[in-house]
Amino acid sequence: MDCIFCKIAAGTIPSTRVHEDELVIAFRDIRPQAPVHVIVIPRAHLTSLQDLNDEKLAGRLLHVAADVARKEKLDQGWRLIANSGEHAGQEVAHLHLHVLGGRPLGRMLQPAKGTPS
Ligand code: 5GP
Ligand code: ZN
Numbered sequence: 717m718d719c720i721f722c723k724i725a726a727g728t729i730p731s732t733r734v735h736e737d738e739l740v741i742a743f744r745d746i747r748p749q750a751p752v753h754v755i756v757i758p759r760a761h762l763t764s765l766q767d768l769n770d771e772k773l774a775g776r777l778l779h780v781a782a783d784v785a786r787k788e789k790l791d792q793g794w795r796l797i798a799n800s801g802e803h804a805g806q807e808v809a810h811l812h813l814h815v816l817g818g819r820p821l822g823r824m825l826q827p828a829k830g831t832p833s
Contacts, residue, residue, distance in 0.1 A: 721810035725759045734784060739776045742784050742815075751818025752788045756781050762811040764800040781813050790817035795824075 723729040724743060731743035734754055745753040758773055768774055785794045794817030799806040 719761055719808075719810050721755075721757050721808055721812060722761050725757065734787070735780055737776070737780075739773055740780050742780055745814070750816040750821065752790060752794070752816065754784050754788070754815040756784065756813040756815060758811055763809050764806060764811050765798050766800055768811060777811075777813055781815050784815050785817060788815075788817065790815075793817065793821075795821050 720729060724731045725741055731746075733741060733743045735742035735756075738759075740756060740758055742754050742756045745755050756777055758777065760773075762768055781796055788794075794815060797814040797816065798812070799814075
């Protein structure tokens, strides 16, 4: 198993978990980009949303993301990001959702360097 998030799911790499159930776990990002930055992943390895074809798992991932936002008291707003593939800058090839909040998050997209917006 050569996937960081599979290792986190298995517990062989430590993480600060904020949620776990039989399908999904959520843990704090190691390099937070906002006061609250939680990663939500399926326990099973899927490379990205591109590979997700399971309504129950899709629902659970979204439900857990919203639940994390409620528990973290992100009442002033929050953002859900799922980077999928190269153009999105996905670094870890295990499907994951970013739950971000706790400060104003600015515009949704920053223009990529050297490319038209
Ligand atoms: P991506 O760019 O693939 O959407 O986001 C990957 C995220 O995983 C990044 O925000 C990065 O900080 C986070 N990350 C990478 N390695 C680890 C790790 O070992 N532990 C935790 N908690 N987060 C990680
Ligand atoms: Zn994995």
